[in-house]
Amino acid sequence: MNITLNGRLKKINPAMTLRNLVEQFCKNPNHVIVELNGTIIKNERWASQEVQDGDTLELVNLVGGG
Amino acid sequence: MITKTEIPDAPLTIAGKKFHNRFFLGTGKFRSKAALAESIAASGTEIVTVALRRIDLEHHEENIVEYIPKNVTLLVNTSGARNAQEALRIARLAKASGYGNWIKIEVINDSKYLLPDNYETIKATEMLTAEGFIVLPYMFPDLYVARELVKAGAATVMPLGSLIGSHQGLKAKEFIKILINEIDVPIVVDAGIGRPSQAAEAMEMGADAVLANTAVAAAGNPAQLAQAFALAIAAGRLAYLSKLPSAQSHADASSPLTGFLFEQ
Numbered sequence: 001m002n003i004t005l006n007g008r009l010k011k012i013n014p015a016m017t018l019r020n021l022v023e024q025f026c027k028n029p030n031h032v033i034v035e036l037n038g039t040i041i042k043n044e045r046w047a048s049q050e051v052q053d054g055d056t057l058e059l060v061n062l063v064g065g066g
Numbered sequence: 067m068i069t070k071t072e073i074p075d076a077p078l079t080i081a082g083k084k085f086h087n088r089f090f091l092g093t094g095k096f097r098s099k100a101a102l103a104e105s106i107a108a109s110g111t112e113i114v115t116v117a118l119r120r121i122d123l124e125h126h127e128e129n130i131v132e133y134i135p136k137n138v139t140l141l142v143n144t145s146g147a148r149n150a151q152e153a154l155r156i157a158r159l160a161k162a163s164g165y166g167n168w169i170k171i172e173v174i175n176d177s178k179y180l181l182p183d184n185y186e187t188i189k190a191t192e193m194l195t196a197e198g199f200i201v202l203p204y205m206f207p208d209l210y211v212a213r214e215l216v217k218a219g220a221a222t223v224m225p226l227g228s229l230i231g232s233h234q235g236l237k238a239k240e241f242i243k244i245l246i247n248e249i250d251v252p253i254v255v256d257a258g259i260g261r262p263s264q265a266a267e268a269m270e271m272g273a274d275a276v277l278a279n280t281a282v283a284a285a286g287n288p289a290q291l292a293q294a295f296a297l298a299i300a301a302g303r304l305a306y307l308s309k310l311p312s313a314q315s316h317a318d319a320s321s322p323l324t325g326f327l328f329e330q
Contacts, residue, residue, distance in 0.1 A: 006120040027126040033118075033162045040162045058120060060159055064102065064130050065117025065143050066092030066230065066257075066279035 001053035012051065019046035022059065031061045073304045078274055080252060081168075081200040081221045083139065085112045088269065088303055089296045090141070090254060092279025093130060101288045103133045109292035113139040115170055115277070117146070118156050118163075131165065141202060143170040150189035157194050169194055170224065171203040180230045184211040188218060195219030204256055207241035212249045223249055224277065226257035227268065231280040233260025236267055246272040262291070262298030269302025270310060 001014050005025070012021065018041060022029045034041045035058040041049055051057070077084035091111040096102040106114065116130055134140065142160035147153035150173065157169045171194065173186040187203050188211060194201045200221050205211055207225035215223055225242050228234035235258060236242065246253050252274035259265050265276040276299050285291040 006123060025123050026121055028129060031129040031131060031163070032121060033159050035159060040158060042162065058159075059123070060118055061121050062116045062130055062140070062142065062160070062163055062165065063119045064093040064096060065145055066094040066115055066277075 001051075003051060003054070004056045006057070006059060014053075016051045017047055018049040018051060021051055021057070022046060026059060033060045034058070035060070073300050073307075075303060075307060078252060080202070085139075085275070087112045087296060087300075088275040089265070089292075089299045090115070090256070090275055090277035091282065091292060091295075092277060093134070094279050095283040096288065097283070099128055099130070099133045101283075102130075104289035105282055105292035106134065106138065108289040109282075109296040111138065111292070111296065113141055115141045115143050115279070117143050118160050119146070139168060140165045141168045141170045142166075143172045143204075144190070145172045145174070147171075147173050147190070148175050148186075149173060149183075150186045150193055153186070153190040154193050154197075157197075157199055161199070167198065168200045168202065171201055182206055182226070184208055187211070188214045191215050191218040191220050202254065207238050207245055209241075209244050209248055212245050216249060216251055220251060222252040222254050222274070224254045224256040227255050227264065228258030230257045232258045233281060234258045235260055235264035239267075239271070242268070242273065243271055262294040265295055266298040266302035266305070269299050270305045272306055275299070 003010055022032055026032050037056050077086050078088055087110050089109055089111050090113050092115045093102055144153040144156040147156055153171055153173050161167045171187050171190045173183045173190055174180050175183050182204050184206050187205050191201050191203050202222045203215050203220050204224045212223045225245055228237035254275040255268040255273045256277035259278045260281045268276050278295055282288050282292045
């Protein structure tokens with residue numbers, strides 16, 4: 001299925017949870033903040049939240065800045 | 067290397083938190099995470115700014131938080147936000163990171179000068195304080211705007227010294243002085259501070275703290291310069307507390323005017 005991930009179209013396997021996705025794309029899931037279709041999804045819910053076709057996902061984290 | 071910059075002074079209190087070091091360090095643009103960690107240690111800073119960005123899915127990077135000691139307060143900036151709504155979105159994401167809810171509002175609409183949009187900053191301050199964030203807004207020193215920010219619940223006001231990353235120093239000096247005289251919340255001078263002497267000058271004027279980033283990150287020896295900043299800020303603060311005499315236009319002899327060996 002197709003999703004928009006960090007602004008880019010990506011093809012991913014069907015029946016993925018957010019946890020699957022974060023682990024696939026991020027080396028260190030501990031510091032990742034997830035926003036799904038404009039809503040922040042807390043860590044505890046990643047395993048139960050399924051990713052749907054057409055979802056927009058933002059995976060963000062804290063970086064150096066002034 | 068830890069800097070001892072203890073001077074007889076009350077701590078700087080922001081939203082009930084006490085800071086004994088009045089140097090705020092920005093964490094952007096360091097050539098290595100190790101240089102950042104050393105700069106934090108060498109300066110003894112108790113509060114650093116960070117930003118929020120999309121994860122780079124192509125290149126794995128160590129997370130910045132791993133390099134910041136647990137007792138240092140994280141101040142997440144809303145850089146990237148072009149208006150109050152975007153600042154709010156960033157703030158909510160920052161809060162979800164679990165690293166507290168202290169937010170430096172940075173709302174900028176122009177990439178050449180990176181000047182803060184004072185009006186969107188007021189709006190953002192209102193929106194964020196309503197959601198319980200501790201808000202430290204970065205602003206262009208305008209007295210009316212500073213008053214609105216305080217009214218909106220800002221915990222401090224952060225007027226720019228000069229353009230971000232420019233090393234121009236205290237170009238906005240006279241207008242920062244107005245804020246120091248008229249605004250009751252702490253004044254943290256932020257942006258454009260290129261040398262410790264400029265930071266010392268800001269403190270001598272009565273600023274409550276100084277934030278520097280580019281100067282330290284871009285220095286030949288960042289940790290040493292970070293230490294120099296902390297020392298200069300403590301010196302400037304001690305000077306301010308000592309009530310500096312004013313400049314005058316005529317001389318005032320330092321040695322006695324009587325008992326000269328030679329007839330005057």
